[in-house]
Amino acid sequence: MGRFFIPRQWRLARVIYFLMILEFPFTVANLALFGIASPNLYRTILWTEGGKRGFNSDPKTVLYAAANYRPVKVPVVWSSFNTNYNLYIGVVCMFFYLTKVTAWLLHVLYPIFSLPLHIGLAALWAVSIYVQTAPDKIDPDRINNGAPWYIAKDCKIIEDETIRGYCKQAKSSFAVSVVMLIMYAAHILLAAYSLYPTAEARIAHETKQAEKRAQKEKWAMSPSDNEMTAEEQWQHMWELQQLPRTPGTATGPGWRTPMTPRTTAFSALEGGAGARQEPNQEYYAPPAPGAQEVYPSPVHAHDRMQGQDEWVYDGKGKGTAV
Known part of the structure; x- marks a missing residue:
């Protein structure tokens, strides 16, 4: 005005x-x-x-x-x-x-x-x-x-x-x-x-x-909570999916092993002791006392996505590449 x-x-x-x-x-x-x-x-x-x-x-x-x-x-x-x-x-x-x-x-x-x-x-x-x-x-x-x-x-x-x-x-x-x-x-x-x-x-x-102009400039300069475009959001979500999953280390009485479908532990729980054990099925068990836990490196995790080495845990907290 x-x-x-x-x-x-x-x-x-x-x-x-x-x-x-x-x-x-x-x-x-x-x-x-x-x-x-x-x-x-x-x-x-x-x-x-x-x-x-x-x-x-x-x-x-x-x-x-x-x-x-x-x-x-x-x-x-x-x-x-x-x-x-x-x-x-x-x-x-x-x-x-x-x-x-x-x-x-x-x-x-x-x-x-x-x-x-x-x-x-x-x-x-x-x-x-x-x-x-x-x-x-x-x-x-x-x-x-x-x-x-x-x-x-x-x-x-x-x-x-x-x-x-x-x-x-x-x-x-x-x-x-x-x-x-x-x-x-x-x-x-x-x-x-x-x-x-x-x-x-x-x-x-x-x-x-x-004062009104200063307030408008302040809000214009402040970062927005959602400045990414739709394509950038999709790229960000894809990158998050590529990150390796870190196994948990919780131990103690009453702690249960995390299980996911189509794993050996889940099949055993679902079918009992006589359930068929499928080869090369991943599962994770709590590490034995005093055992050193081995994790796959990000390189192997990336190679796994490319169809190269796979890591299989033997139930004692150790992992081997197959």
Whole structure:
């Protein structure tokens, strides 16, 4: 990677922790406020109240236009899209909130993951604020180019207690949306700030990379347990088979003479005392006390494989070439 790397540590981790704690009540408040307002608890009521006071168009404007075959589009600020959209993104934000809190507790919420996530969520809330403050221009006599009256004005101007309560609720919903956008913008700034590596982080990264390279070189230089090819292994096994077998010298009570099939000792054991003794059959008996044991030299062992001299033991620990 050279000098380029992606930091995984947050530079202001305590601020991120505080933002996550603060985000939970506002996410719940957003769900509650827009859930209560859905589908149309007070949207048309506030639209009508603003039309009576000349702050915006009136719902009857749409009916009159349709009756005169001049259909107009309902302003987005008074449409059902306003309420439903904010309710949907509230559900989406709650899902991602639970996901990122879990990732934070597991120490896998790296800045590189947080940055695109909060950019997307901030974009959703930016659209939400635009929808809630969209202009109302369908009535030429009552044009509103800014935010609706329940946001721009004080709710105390309304005498009716019920409508005043709806005004306060709509104003609170807008305030929650603004706070959510600010918190996500803070997440974006902190993630970008954490992704910019410091000099200490660069040195630590280079040191870690050097250690990894040294470890790889160490393993590359170390001998392997199985470096021989298949042909070399076969040659090695063949050479092991050519080595002469050294007779054993174990003695003592209870020790038995090693026997192999097709030897004189094995035939005697299998057939009894009257078993037929085949000539030139090798067997080995423990050496007599004081007798000197004679072994075939590697040369004779090799000659034996070539069909030359053979060594036969006489049962007293001596061998003779035949």
